């Protein structure tokens with residue numbers, strides 16, 4: 208279950224509000240997941256998440272380009288992988304709700320929360336070093 212973690216600021220209002228929205232939908236997904244709701248309902252929210260993520264990644268990639276972030280390629284690879292994993296869950300015919308639940312927890316925690324706090328944070332560090340001193 209996701210705790211009330213502090214969301215990092217990217218020094219960009221659009222990205223910050225997208226992170227906030229992603230964080231909220233992650234909490235929603237996690238709560239639904241632990242209520243053992245049916246897979247169809249979960250997949251609907253996952254599709255919503257996918258749309259939000261696609262939009263967010265495009266905007267974040269534009270931001271990286273703008274600030275000449277040197278590790279953009281690596282970061283974009285991770286983005287593509289997250290999208291791929293979520294698409295896989297959506298199209299999968301989960302044999303049991305249990306499998307879907309485990310995968311979903313992994314996606315929410317590792318891909319969304321950890322990605323923001325670890326990988327996106329590297330962009331923040333770079334930005335602050337380059338532009339804020």
Ligand SMILES: [Fe+2]
Nearest residue numbers: 226267323327
């Ligand atoms: Fe992000």
Ligand SMILES: [Fe+2]
Nearest residue numbers: 267322326327
């Ligand atoms: Fe990112």
